[in-house]
Amino acid sequence: MNLNSLEPKQKLEPKQKLEPKKKLERKKKPARNAKIAIRSILGILLLLPTLTMALPSDREMPIEIESDSADIDNKKGVSVYRGDVVMTQGSTRITGDVVTVYTKDQEVQKVVAEGVNKRAYYEEEQPDAQGILQAWGHTIDYKVLDEKIHLIRQAQLIQKGDSFKGERIDYDLKQQKVNAKGLENRKGEGRVQMVIQPRTEQQEKN
Amino acid sequence: MPITSSYKSYLLVACVLMTMVGIGYWSYDGTLHVTKQNRQPEIQENADYYLVDATITQFNETGTLEYELTSNAITHYPHNDTTLLKTPHLRNYSDPQKPIVTDALNGKLLPGDQDIELWDDVVMIQTDTSNGSQVRMDTDFITIYSEQSLAVTDRPVLITNDTGRTRAIGMEAFYKDSLIKLKSRVRGFHEPKQP
Numbered sequence: 001m002n003l004n005s006l007e008p009k010q011k012l013e014p015k016q017k018l019e020p021k022k023k024l025e026r027k028k029k030p031a032r033n034a035k036i037a038i039r040s041i042l043g044i045l046l047l048l049p050t051l052t053m054a055l056p057s058d059r060e061m062p063i064e065i066e067s068d069s070a071d072i073d074n075k076k077g078v079s080v081y082r083g084d085v086v087m088t089q090g091s092t093r094i095t096g097d098v099v100t101v102y103t104k105d106q107e108v109q110k111v112v113a114e115g116v117n118k119r120a121y122y123e124e125e126q127p128d129a130q131g132i133l134q135a136w137g138h139t140i141d142y143k144v145l146d147e148k149i150h151l152i153r154q155a156q157l158i159q160k161g162d163s164f165k166g167e168r169i170d171y172d173l174k175q176q177k178v179n180a181k182g183l184e185n186r187k188g189e190g191r192v193q194m195v196i197q198p199r200t201e202q203q204e205k206n
Numbered sequence: 207m208p209i210t211s212s213y214k215s216y217l218l219v220a221c222v223l224m225t226m227v228g229i230g231y232w233s234y235d236g237t238l239h240v241t242k243q244n245r246q247p248e249i250q251e252n253a254d255y256y257l258v259d260a261t262i263t264q265f266n267e268t269g270t271l272e273y274e275l276t277s278n279a280i281t282h283y284p285h286n287d288t289t290l291l292k293t294p295h296l297r298n299y300s301d302p303q304k305p306i307v308t309d310a311l312n313g314k315l316l317p318g319d320q321d322i323e324l325w326d327d328v329v330m331i332q333t334d335t336s337n338g339s340q341v342r343m344d345t346d347f348i349t350i351y352s353e354q355s356l357a358v359t360d361r362p363v364l365i366t367n368d369t370g371r372t373r374a375i376g377m378e379a380f381y382k383d384s385l386i387k388l389k390s391r392v393r394g395f396h397e398p399k400q401p
Binding site for chain 2: 059060061062063064065066067068069070071072073074075079081101106107108
């Protein structure tokens with residue numbers, strides 16, 4: 001098909017006939033756009049509560065726990081889970097050989113994870129896309145109500161690329177504060193080791 | 207008469223047989239006797255009583271109420287002193303503050319009428335009378351040892367309470383002490399208390 005053969009046809013079409021069409025289109029477009037805009041706003045408004053509800057705090061999420069065996073003492077409010085224990089609550093994940101859950105009035109107060117040969121492990125997704133907080137220790141004492149974790153024996157914590165190692169690390173999840181302690185009367189391996197990654201200006205602003 | 211070769215071979219076979227008989231006699235244990243066994247008495251598997259819509263009330267040695275058991279049909283077999291139960295409904299009062307109600311499709315009272323086996327759709331519900339909270343256990347077979355206040359199963363079990371549920375295979379529930387030991391494959395789901 002020759003392209004030139006089309007041109008005369010287009011040129012032959014009277015302009016007056018085209019104008020009303022264009023006008024009609026122009027009149028329809030704002031109305032259609034407005035409708036789309038209203039619909040999308042309504043959609044966003046409808047979605048907003050679900051979007052905000054889709055990211056609740058881990059503490060409000062259900063706890064799921066898997067283990068080989070368990071002793072549940074309802075009188076004392078203590079449940080001891082043994083053997084390849086995996087506990088999850090939202091983005092929080094705790095693993096260990098023995099995990100003890102302390103409850104009071106059916107509310108979880110404290111979780112203690114213990115690792116015998118392999119250290120117990122804790123991870124949690126940090127708010128504001130700060131990445132995943134990872135923590136290790138032969139004993140991890142997680143105070144759920146105070147939002148504090150205590151890592152005891154061969155403690156290690158990694159957050160945003162920063163790494164802390166020591167015999168004991170106390171971490172405040174709310175304030176994101178680390179308090180690391182080394183072994184007393186021991187030099188070298190007993191000291192606290194810390195690796196802080198350099199921050200860019202943008203990161204510092206955030 | 208000359209001794210032929212065939213006669214020789216007959217003699218040899220006879221000698222071998224004689225030797226075998228001799229060895230057999232020597233090794234025979236004279237103390238071994240096969241006596242005729244006494245015939246076992248025929249097991250009477252017929253029921254000696256049958257009750258419809260019956261209730262059994264069991265008290266312990268001190269005279270306190272231990273349990274109440276109602277059943278659509280109770281059949282007692284004297285040969286092994288067991289009682290079969292149809293749709294048993296058991297109310298256990300070993301801890302009066304936390305009574306336990308158990309239902310099943312079938313059951314059996316074991317000799318002594320203390321221990322009970324329940325099977326098919328077994329549901330145990332323990333209610334704390336002080337606050338009304340309940341713990342429910344679902345399984346398909348359980349043995350209840352009344353004296354020890356112990357319920358045992360090796361089958362899959364589902365435990366449900368006000369805030370969650372736990373699945374496992376095998377359980378020992380010391381219900382008087384509110385202590386549950388889960389034997390394997392524990393899967394717990396706990397819904398936190400909503401503010």
